[in-house]
Amino acid sequence: MMRWMYTLFLIAALNNAILNTPIWGIETTNSKNNRDDKASDRKESVDQKLSWPQFRGPGGNGIAENQKPPVEFGPKKNLLWKIPVPSGFSSPIITGNLLILTGYDQDKLYTIAYNSKDGKELWKVQAPTKKIEPFLKGEGSPAASTPVTDGERIVSYFGSCGLFCYDLSGKELWKMELPTVETKNSFGTGVSPILADGIVILQRDETKQSKILAVDLKDGRLIWEKSRQSPCSWSTPTIWNTPEGKQIVTTGYKLMIGYDLKTGNELWHIAGMPSAVCPTAVVSNGNLFFSGWSPGAAEDKDTQMPSFDAMLKSTGQEKEGVLSRASLENTQMKNFFDSFDSNKDGKISRNEWEDPIKFMSASVNSTFAVKPGGKGDISKTHVLWRKTKGMPYVPSSLIYGGQFVIVKDGGLVTAYDPKSGKEIYVLERAVAAGRYYASPVAANGHIYFTSLDQGEVTVLKAGAEMPEVIAKNPKLGERVAATPAIADNTIFIRGEKNLYAFAEKK
Numbered sequence: 001m002m003r004w005m006y007t008l009f010l011i012a013a014l015n016n017a018i019l020n021t022p023i024w025g026i027e028t029t030n031s032k033n034n035r036d037d038k039a040s041d042r043k044e045s046v047d048q049k050l051s052w053p054q055f056r057g058p059g060g061n062g063i064a065e066n067q068k069p070p071v072e073f074g075p076k077k078n079l080l081w082k083i084p085v086p087s088g089f090s091s092p093i094i095t096g097n098l099l100i101l102t103g104y105d106q107d108k109l110y111t112i113a114y115n116s117k118d119g120k121e122l123w124k125v126q127a128p129t130k131k132i133e134p135f136l137k138g139e140g141s142p143a144a145s146t147p148v149t150d151g152e153r154i155v156s157y158f159g160s161c162g163l164f165c166y167d168l169s170g171k172e173l174w175k176m177e178l179p180t181v182e183t184k185n186s187f188g189t190g191v192s193p194i195l196a197d198g199i200v201i202l203q204r205d206e207t208k209q210s211k212i213l214a215v216d217l218k219d220g221r222l223i224w225e226k227s228r229q230s231p232c233s234w235s236t237p238t239i240w241n242t243p244e245g246k247q248i249v250t251t252g253y254k255l256m257i258g259y260d261l262k263t264g265n266e267l268w269h270i271a272g273m274p275s276a277v278c279p280t281a282v283v284s285n286g287n288l289f290f291s292g293w294s295p296g297a298a299e300d301k302d303t304q305m306p307s308f309d310a311m312l313k314s315t316g317q318e319k320e321g322v323l324s325r326a327s328l329e330n331t332q333m334k335n336f337f338d339s340f341d342s343n344k345d346g347k348i349s350r351n352e353w354e355d356p357i358k359f360m361s362a363s364v365n366s367t368f369a370v371k372p373g374g375k376g377d378i379s380k381t382h383v384l385w386r387k388t389k390g391m392p393y394v395p396s397s398l399i400y401g402g403q404f405v406i407v408k409d410g411g412l413v414t415a416y417d418p419k420s421g422k423e424i425y426v427l428e429r430a431v432a433a434g435r436y437y438a439s440p441v442a443a444n445g446h447i448y449f450t451s452l453d454q455g456e457v458t459v460l461k462a463g464a465e466m467p468e469v470i471a472k473n474p475k476l477g478e479r480v481a482a483t484p485a486i487a488d489n490t491i492f493i494r495g496e497k498n499l500y501a502f503a504e505k506k
Contacts, residue, residue: 052094053093063442068504086103089481093154107132140188155193155195159183159188159204205230210229233277234277251273268376275361366387395439402418410434414427447462490503
């Protein structure tokens, strides 16, 4: 029974779409917190290396080259600094001495910059919004999208109101206000903007008018826009530099799609994806890799929901033919009634019960590798190998130490040979138990795994034939949904309430 509660939780979220009023013509307001700090506190020369410029760092691959963050750390060890931050799921990005993230506080949305050396807040800019997008509290956030930077400009995205570009001092350079997303879930927005060749790429999969946008980083001008058929996705696009040119790889409902960066033309697609796709694809040695899972797939009997007829019988509602709120009071469904009652008529009909189940049953969960050069449907021609064990729900995969590494809820780690797909080890209970939203990150021969509910960080040796634990660090004592960032031999971890910087004490 409890296994399908996982599906119930997600289906209830998927059935909770809410239409919001579009937001137009609102001026940005800047907070002037510490805007007059001495320049020495924030020297962000564009000549400095972009150490962690976007979600999952350089190239979105989760790897910090030539960095040596500590492997042992916690509240009482190797803590460089700790500061309170507004709520949010966005990951930190770093350019020079600036650390930037987004936050949500008292129905207001912010982009905030800190000094990465000491955690001092340098500036804070509010994004205009009339109404915050719906989100599932505790599991999502209206400040979930990680900003992106080219070392001169910072772009933030909020599903509630759009794209905003700032310089390194927090001055607004341009904005593209967008209607509040109508997401097909209670999680709210999850996608982050990315950059390539001076172009901002934003994927907006929603219940109506899904699209992908290309925007000029310099002035916010729309370069191209393409419609999409995917009604839901929380996956950030990936840039794939192929012999045919740079491509944008998106994952969504039923399809992975490759677009031409310059024109937005669809080049290829692969059929068969998780219905509620969260992980981002990764590029390594010229090939593309993806691993993802969502509950409710037709072949996944353990996460199947009960049929409508079974629910009617178990609640004594067979004669009525509908499920009432009162009939569910003594069942595990009692907290999900409003989510399934999509037309808000006080009862759950057969269609309201079965439609989201049908949506989830279309999931195709797998891990696969793709070679470049394909056109059209490349599902059978360019997929190098495919596996069906150990797929993650939220975290993206990592290719490091010659292995394709993924983590599944429960602390189960799987590693494949990226060239052949050969199993190195599968579903090994190697890291802290519990759920995982943060993607693993790597540096200096080590891989860092951060659990969701208590912020436990387990460090494994990269490339080992079996999981080799280097460190089991103490709990941070708060939820950690954001992927850590690594720069200046420091690992930065954004928790539910605090932002931490851990580095070896000199």
